[in-house]
Amino acid sequence: MALSLVRKFMGTRPNTDVVRSFAKRRWHLKGQIEITAMAKGFFSFVFSCEEDLSDVLCGGPWVIGKTSLALKHWSLNLDLNDGIFGSSPIWVRLPGFPLEFWHEDVFKGLASSFGELLSVDSMMEARKRMVYVWICICVNQNTKLPSSVDIISKLGKWTQPVEFETMSCLF
Structure with missing residues (x-):
C-alpha cells in the first residue's frame, strides 16, 4: 500500500x-492505476509507479466536476473516521x-488570516509567471x-481580491 492515496469526496461523490x-x-501516468470506490464516500488510488504518485500529489490543481481532489497517503493505521478530512487544501488566486x-x-x-500556507505555485515561485499569485x-x-x-x-496597505478553488494540494 506504499503507493496508495485515499480521497473522500465531500458532497456528491462522482461515479467511479x-x-x-x-x-x-x-x-498522463507512466504506469498503471487502480481506482476503487470505498465505503463512506472514499476512493482509493493505487499506483504501480512511485513517480506517478509523486507527480499526482505535487501536480494539480485537480478538480473533478466541481469537486476538489484532495489526496492523502494511505497507511495501515489510517483511521477514516478521525477527522483528517475536516480541513482541506485550497488554491488561492x-x-x-x-x-x-x-x-x-x-x-x-x-x-x-484564514488557514496555513502549504505551498506556492512553482511557476510563480520561479518568476516564470507573474500575472497573478497562486x-x-x-x-x-x-x-x-x-x-x-x-x-x-x-x-503601505493594499486591498486584494481573492478567488478560491478547492483543488489538489499535498497534505
Whole structure:
C-alpha cells in the first residue's frame, strides 16, 4: 500500500467511471492505476509507479466536476473516521497582485488570516509567471472565505481580491 492515496469526496461523490476517465485524461501516468470506490464516500488510488504518485500529489490543481481532489497517503493505521478530512487544501488566486508585495512573508501572512500556507505555485515561485499569485492553503472546512484581504506592510496597505478553488494540494 506504499503507493496508495485515499480521497473522500465531500458532497456528491462522482461515479467511479468518471474518476477513472479523469485520471486517464489528466494525469498522463507512466504506469498503471487502480481506482476503487470505498465505503463512506472514499476512493482509493493505487499506483504501480512511485513517480506517478509523486507527480499526482505535487501536480494539480485537480478538480473533478466541481469537486476538489484532495489526496492523502494511505497507511495501515489510517483511521477514516478521525477527522483528517475536516480541513482541506485550497488554491488561492490573487489576480493583479502588486509586484512590490511578492514575498514569502507576505504570502504567509495572507495564508494565516484564514488557514496555513502549504505551498506556492512553482511557476510563480520561479518568476516564470507573474500575472497573478497562486498559493495553496489548508483551511478548516467551516471557515468562511473572504472575497478580499488587506495586506499591510512597510510599503503601505493594499486591498486584494481573492478567488478560491478547492483543488489538489499535498497534505
